[in-house]
Amino acid sequence: MGRFWKELTKGVVISNPLFILALGFCPALAVSTSVDNAIGMSVGVTFVLLGSNLIVAAIRRAVPNIVRIPVFIVVIATFVTVVNLLFHAFVPAIYEALGIYLPLIVVNCIILGRAEAFASKNPVLVSIADALGISIGYLLALLTISFIRELLGTGGLSLFGHELFTLPVLGEDPMTLLILPPGAFLVMALLLALFRKLGVMKCE
Amino acid sequence: MKLSQWKGIYPVIFITLVAFVSVALVAWTDSITKAQIENQQEQKIQSMLKEMFPDMSRYTLEDDIYIIYSDGAEVGYAFLAVGKGYGGKISILVGLEDEDTIKGITIISQSETPGLGGRIAESAFADAFAGVNVNDVALRQEGGQIDGITGATISSRAVVEAVRTTAMEKVKALKERR
Amino acid sequence: MNNLIAIFLGLAIINNFIVAKFLGLCPFFGVSKKLGNALSMGLAVILVMLIASVATWIINHYILIPFGVEYMDIIMYILVIAALVQMIELFIKRTNLILYNALGIYLPLITTNCAVLGITLINAGEGYTLLESSIAALGGGLGFTLILIIMSGIREKLEIADTPRVMRGLPVAMLIGMLLGLTFFGFGGIV
Numbered sequence: 001m002g003r004f005w006k007e008l009t010k011g012v013v014i015s016n017p018l019f020i021l022a023l024g025f026c027p028a029l030a031v032s033t034s035v036d037n038a039i040g041m042s043v044g045v046t047f048v049l050l051g052s053n054l055i056v057a058a059i060r061r062a063v064p065n066i067v068r069i070p071v072f073i074v075v076i077a078t079f080v081t082v083v084n085l086l087f088h089a090f091v092p093a094i095y096e097a098l099g100i101y102l103p104l105i106v107v108n109c110i111i112l113g114r115a116e117a118f119a120s121k122n123p124v125l126v127s128i129a130d131a132l133g134i135s136i137g138y139l140l141a142l143l144t145i146s147f148i149r150e151l152l153g154t155g156g157l158s159l160f161g162h163e164l165f166t167l168p169v170l171g172e173d174p175m176t177l178l179i180l181p182p183g184a185f186l187v188m189a190l191l192l193a194l195f196r197k198l199g200v201m202k203c204e
Numbered sequence: 205m206k207l208s209q210w211k212g213i214y215p216v217i218f219i220t221l222v223a224f225v226s227v228a229l230v231a232w233t234d235s236i237t238k239a240q241i242e243n244q245q246e247q248k249i250q251s252m253l254k255e256m257f258p259d260m261s262r263y264t265l266e267d268d269i270y271i272i273y274s275d276g277a278e279v280g281y282a283f284l285a286v287g288k289g290y291g292g293k294i295s296i297l298v299g300l301e302d303e304d305t306i307k308g309i310t311i312i313s314q315s316e317t318p319g320l321g322g323r324i325a326e327s328a329f330a331d332a333f334a335g336v337n338v339n340d341v342a343l344r345q346e347g348g349q350i351d352g353i354t355g356a357t358i359s360s361r362a363v364v365e366a367v368r369t370t371a372m373e374k375v376k377a378l379k380e381r382r
Numbered sequence: 383m384n385n386l387i388a389i390f391l392g393l394a395i396i397n398n399f400i401v402a403k404f405l406g407l408c409p410f411f412g413v414s415k416k417l418g419n420a421l422s423m424g425l426a427v428i429l430v431m432l433i434a435s436v437a438t439w440i441i442n443h444y445i446l447i448p449f450g451v452e453y454m455d456i457i458m459y460i461l462v463i464a465a466l467v468q469m470i471e472l473f474i475k476r477t478n479l480i481l482y483n484a485l486g487i488y489l490p491l492i493t494t495n496c497a498v499l500g501i502t503l504i505n506a507g508e509g510y511t512l513l514e515s516s517i518a519a520l521g522g523g524l525g526f527t528l529i530l531i532i533m534s535g536i537r538e539k540l541e542i543a544d545t546p547r548v549m550r551g552l553p554v555a556m557l558i559g560m561l562l563g564l565t566f567f568g569f570g571g572i573v
Contacts, residue, residue: 022552026404026405026406026496027404027496029407030404062218064218066215067218069464070461071218071219073460073461073464074219074222074223074226074457075226077457077460077461078226078230078457081230081233081453081454081456081457082230084456085237085453086237088237088241089237089240090240092244100503100504100507103499103503104496104499104500104503106456106460106499107460107493107495107498107499108494112494153318154319174319176319179318180317180563180567181402181403181404182561182563182567184404185556185559186557186560188556189552189553189554189557189560190553192552192553192556193546193548193549194548196547196548196553197548226457227454227457230453230457231451234453290570292392292397317570
């Protein structure tokens with residue numbers, strides 16, 4: 001049981017997918033324009049990661065080596081398709097906001113990476129812990145980026161349609177650059193530099 | 205079957221099984237979400253039309269023009285217009301009071317620059333279209349009455365052009381319908 | 383014709399795959415400072431994007447839509463792309479061993495490159511014809527290659543520049559992505 005929590009917490013900070021492992025940037029930078037989208041994306045990734053880690057760990061002994069990668073790909077693609085359909089049907093606003101980045105979860109290095117590096121070599125329960133940890137880490141990373149981008153880029157925060165607050169000065173004249181694509185690069189670069197300065201990450 | 209033969213075809217059987225289960229799962233998900241997804245498109249149009257024509261009781265679609273009824277009487281028309289903006293396609297729902305006047309517009313989707321062109325989605329811009337004659341839809345700097353968004357001329361013009369050209373087209377069709 | 387130019391320029395410059403759509407970032411950050419390698423990588427990606435676009439268009443129009451199984455798109459597309467990359471890898475290995483060694487691990491990684499699956503999803507989403515899909519793939523791929531080439535040139539200068547320790551490597555590469563993105567932003571409105 002101790003191992004469960006150890007793997008879970010590992011994924012959150014030490015092996016944080018975005019900031020430490022530096023995986024899965026593509027969708028992260030694209031959807032972090034608002035906190036809503038970040039949460040939506042994270043839920044999608046969580047579902048897929050949990051599903052794929054669970055199944056891969058469950059069948060790991062039975063999978064013949066030759067077809068290992070194609071099998072993993074089919075499993076992951078299945079979960080992504082399911083998530084895509086569910087989102088389309090039940091949360092259409094988030095579905096439209098995420099656009100092609102939701103199906104692109106299937107090529108997200110994080111998912112295949114975890115399946116290959118972890119779930120295929122570890123029992124089911126621990127693999128679930130790993131999936132949860134990585135997902136929480138991903139959520140936190142995305143929240144950090146999107147919080148900054150939405151707050152400074154639009155001058156306020158709104159959660160699922162409810163406007164939480166608007167800032168005094170930035171509310172009228174926000175730093176629009178931040179919610180545009182170049183702004184994502186900027187925020188990410190500064191955050192990475194910050195984490196390195198704080199010693200959380202190693203420099204090159 | 206010899207062990208070596210079994211080992212040979214086992215991978216094939218395995219992956220076929222996996223494919224089978226995947227397809228089944230996805231097909232099942234599709235069947236439970238299909239109705240919901242098809243509904244959405246219709247619901248979206250309906251709520252937008254209702255917002256534009258508050259006393260709408262029902263509507264029909266004839267040749268890409270929505271005819272709005274209020275208790276049996278034709279109270280207006282609506283149609284979709286597409287403009288080419290700075291960042292891509294702008295989808296607009298245009299409402300007509302009668303064959304000459306615009307009732308209003310609703311921006312359905314756009315990918316203009318937030319804070320600049322994106323402001324075409326604000327009510328201030330859309331309100332300027334209300335009551336305007338179909339032939340007079342133009343920006344103020346081009347002789348019309350509609351104020352463009354400062355610093356977003358391309359986006360503003362895209363909407364204005366799309367509304368005017370499509371409106372004139374649909375009005376012609378409406379007149380021929382009679 | 384205008385339509386095709388708009389699609390091409392749109393995906394190559396205005397909605398550039400790397401700096402505007404964030405597709406294909408992994409090769410961007412890992413690209414070497416050798417122009418030759420960047421070019422090879424870019425060309426390989428263009429090739430895969432083009433063939434994948436055609437293949438997925440055929441699958442979409444002759445299998446998925448007629449049988450009403452559009453929901454199988456993600457699974458089918460990724461399998462086609464994986465198979466394609468395998469075949470191209472084998473082909474390059476047989477015909478040009480030097481190129482094969484130069485591309486190294488990056489070749490199989492094209493399978494998980496967001497750009498390839500990305501273009502197939504964009505084509506399907508926009509409902510492009512076969513010709514439009516091909517032009518889109520060409521535009522997207524060329525834009526991708528352009529950024530890679532630019533980056534490889536800048537990398538060279540970066541090596542000898544005095545970058546602050548915390549910014550070295552990934553962060554400064556991101557900043558360059560930002561600057562390139564801002565520059566390309568100015569092209570909006572061309573079409």
